[in-house]
Amino acid sequence: MIALVTGASSGIGRDMARYLYKLGYDIVITARNKEKLEELKQELEKFHANPSEANTQPKIEIILADLSKEEECKKLYAQTKEKVGSIDILVNNAGFGLFGRFTQTSLETELNMIDTNIKAVHILTKLFLQDMLEKNAGHILNVSSIASFLPGPLMTTYYSTKSYVLRFSQSLREELKKQKSGIKISVLCPGPVDTNFNNVAHVKFNLPQASSEKVAQYGIDKMLKNKFLIMPGISVKCTRFFSKIVPDTLLAKVSYHMQKRKEKP
Numbered sequence: 001m002i003a004l005v006t007g008a009s010s011g012i013g014r015d016m017a018r019y020l021y022k023l024g025y026d027i028v029i030t031a032r033n034k035e036k037l038e039e040l041k042q043e044l045e046k047f048h049a050n051p052s053e054a055n056t057q058p059k060i061e062i063i064l065a066d067l068s069k070e071e072e073c074k075k076l077y078a079q080t081k082e083k084v085g086s087i088d089i090l091v092n093n094a095g096f097g098l099f100g101r102f103t104q105t106s107l108e109t110e111l112n113m114i115d116t117n118i119k120a121v122h123i124l125t126k127l128f129l130q131d132m133l134e135k136n137a138g139h140i141l142n143v144s145s146i147a148s149f150l151p152g153p154l155m156t157t158y159y160s161t162k163s164y165v166l167r168f169s170q171s172l173r174e175e176l177k178k179q180k181s182g183i184k185i186s187v188l189c190p191g192p193v194d195t196n197f198n199n200v201a202h203v204k205f206n207l208p209q210a211s212s213e214k215v216a217q218y219g220i221d222k223m224l225k226n227k228f229l230i231m232p233g234i235s236v237k238c239t240r241f242f243s244k245i246v247p248d249t250l251l252a253k254v255s256y257h258m259q260k261r262k263e264k265p
């Protein structure tokens, strides 16, 4: 069984790759940072250091890709097919955020975010799904966020990208269900997690942050059980519940105040 994890050089993606490997999956790990991916490969290969296990040791392939670029998404698909054939699990995890007033944030960074958080998820799902359809089997786990449940002033673009990922996953799952397809779509919506996300997004979380390892394992375990909406932790589940009963205008006000507290001094 083969799993491909995007954004495997850090945080949740790295922990999902570690967990899948320990479950016995061959893994394809991808990101831009070659050093970090090689470190992960070396770390995991030591896990099966016993020579008697050499034959049963899961394989690890590294493919470098900048997923903000359409041609690199397509190249990732082609190289994966060439190196390992068709895959059983696709984890669309790579992504990043940006804090700031929309009137002041960088257009270039935001377009890059839309390309990474939305367009890459779209392209990779489209391409790998074709192979899964042929086998009528496979899992796709899209990493969204608690942000997908709410309007997100001060992180307007990020919240909007994660809404896309949730709606996209919901719609696709229903289409596949109606086709009686064996392919399973899941979406992981974590709250704050202790990763490099904050540094990249220029925020500081005031709320407690979940462990990346725990969120990753929870996400994979639930995906394998064909759970659709995967919400790690009670605070995420409560947010989902309130987002369904509180009017959007009020949600936007509350969300603004919560976001404001994340502003770095």
Ligand SMILES: NC(=O)c1ccc[n+]([C@@H]2O[C@H](COP(=O)([O-])OP(=O)(O)OC[C@H]3O[C@@H](n4cnc5c(N)ncnc54)[C@H](OP(=O)(O)O)[C@@H]3O)[C@@H](O)[C@H]2O)c1
Residues within 6 Å of the ligand: 006, 007, 008, 009, 010, 011, 012, 013, 030, 031, 032, 033, 034, 036, 065, 066, 067, 068, 093, 094, 095, 096, 097, 116, 143, 144, 145, 146, 189, 190, 191, 192, 193, 194, 195, 196, 197, 198, 200
């Ligand atoms: N941390 C949180 O609080 C939180 C909460 C909810 C959802 N999430 C979501 O969880 C996912 C993982 O984030 P994280 O928290 O683990 O953050 P992270 O530690 O910063 O990891 C982000 C990963 O995405 C990859 N990535 C970013 N831009 C890329 C690009 N253009 N091409 C290829 N790979 C790219 C990075 O790899 P390279 O830099 O090596 O390319 C890295 O491996 C994201 O989708 C994020 O939105 C995070």
